[in-house]
Amino acid sequence: MSEADESYGLLSETSSIDETRNPARQRHLPAQAALNWLRAGWRDLLVRPGLSLAYGVAVFVITALLAWALIASGRDYILFPAIAGYMIVAPVLAIGLYEKSRALEAGEHPTLGTMLLVRPRAGAQIFYTGLLLCLLMLLWNRAAVLVYALFFGVRAFPGLDGVVAMLLTTPVGWAMLIVGTLIGGLFAAFGFAISVFSIPMLLDQRTDALTAMGTSMAMVWNNLTPMIAWGAVVLALFAVSAVTGFLGFIVIFPLLGHATWHAYRAMR
Numbered sequence: 433m434s435e436a437d438e439s440y441g442l443l444s445e446t447s448s449i450d451e452t453r454n455p456a457r458q459r460h461l462p463a464q465a466a467l468n469w470l471r472a473g474w475r476d477l478l479v480r481p482g483l484s485l486a487y488g489v490a491v492f493v494i495t496a497l498l499a500w501a502l503i504a505s506g507r508d509y510i511l512f513p514a515i516a517g518y519m520i521v522a523p524v525l526a527i528g529l530y531e532k533s534r535a536l537e538a539g540e541h542p543t544l545g546t547m548l549l550v551r552p553r554a555g556a557q558i559f560y561t562g563l564l565l566c567l568l569m570l571l572w573n574r575a576a577v578l579v580y581a582l583f584f585g586v587r588a589f590p591g592l593d594g595v596v597a598m599l600l601t602t603p604v605g606w607a608m609l610i611v612g613t614l615i616g617g618l619f620a621a622f623g624f625a626i627s628v629f630s631i632p633m634l635l636d637q638r639t640d641a642l643t644a645m646g647t648s649m650a651m652v653w654n655n656l657t658p659m660i661a662w663g664a665v666v667l668a669l670f671a672v673s674a675v676t677g678f679l680g681f682i683v684i685f686p687l688l689g690h691a692t693w694h695a696y697r698a699m700r
Contacts, residue, residue: 453653453654454650454654457650457651457653457654457655458654458655459654459655459658459698459699461655461657461658461698462657462658463657463658463660463661464661465658465661465662465695465698466658466661466662466664466665466695467665468694468698469662469691469692469694469695469698470665470687470691472690472691472694473533473687473688473689473690473691473692473693473694474687474690474691476532476533476536476690476693476694477683477686477687477690479536480542483532483542483543483544483547484529484532484686484689484690485682485683485686486544487528487529487544487547487685487686487689488681488682488683488684488685488686489682491525491681491682491685492678492679492681492682492685494525495518495678495681496677496678498514499511499514499515499678502514508589508591509577509580509589510573510576510577512576512595513572513573513576513577513616514569514573515674516572516576516616516620517569517570517572517573517619518569519620519623519624519666519667519670520565520568520569520572520619520620520623520624520627521562521565521566521569522685522688523565523627523628523630523631523692524558524561524562524565524627524631525685526631526685526688526689526692527550527552527558527631527635528547528548528550528689529547529685529686529689529690529692529693530550530631530632530635530689530690530692530693530696531546531547531550531635532546532547532690533689533690533693533694534635534636534693537693537697550635552634552635553634553635553636553637553638554633554634554635554637554638554639554640554641554644555638557634557639557640557641557644558631558634558635558641560641561627561630561631561634561641561644561645564641564645565623565626565627568619568622568623569623571619572616572619572623575615575619576612576615576616579608579611579612579615580608580612582608583604583605583607583608583611584604584608621663624652624663624666625648625649625652625653626645626646626648626649627645627648628648628652628659628662628692628695628696629644629647629648629651629652629695629696629699630644630645630647630648631644632692632693632696633647633648633696633700636696636700651699655699662695666688669684669687669688670684670688672684673685
């Protein structure tokens with residue numbers, strides 16, 4: 433066999449998951465590390481708690497206004513996808529909380545001004561990352577509308593009062609829930625992987641948006657056990673916030689923001 437044939441033969445070989453891992457990116461942390469990050473985030477929240485809670489109130493008001501605007505404009509059919517997609521852009525909104533945790537770690541004195549007027553070391557690169565995350569959220573919203581159309585055709589959205597019964601009491605509704613959850617899970621997993629560490633990294637280091645997102649994905653892929661646990665914690669607390677009419681965001685959003693900074697520092 434010629435050298436060319438041997439090279440071509442390599443293209444037909446498959447790689448195992450282990451072969452795609454990078455030992456330099458592995459931190460060998462247990463799943464319980466997610467709880468340690470949560471505890472560290474709670475400690476940061478309790479230092480000058482008014483700053484973090486004010487930030488949480490601002491996020492709650494923004495979220496409530498967006499939900500009201502969708503309902504008032506007759507676009508309540510994308511309310512649930514929009515709430516789910518909100519998790520994709522949440523890391524961008526939490527940058528002020530990362531700044532507070534960074535300042536506390538560095539022995540500095542955080543203020544509400546420094547949290548709201550953050551000056552990331554990566555400069556405008558954080559804007560590009562935020563733009564890409566917003567586009568990903570919009571793509572997810574469009575995909576959700578298409579999934580609804582595939583299962584219910586041109587049937588009008590029954591409104592928030594009737595959608596639960598439509599989804600939970602009909603076979604088509606259950607089928608749409610299963611398919612929609614699978615598709616939404618792919619969007620959520622991708623959004624989580626590229627954003628969970630990229631925004632803190634852009635705050636902390638001089639790097640570009642694509643490098644930060646690629647590094648974030650690599651860190652998640654090489655540390656699946658703690659990151660799956662952390663994703664589950666984030667999802668559970670986000671669900672609690674949604675069930676409380678977003679009031680839970682006042683405490684939960686700052687808590688998750690501070691904890692995410694400690695997750696980034698543990699993985700860096």
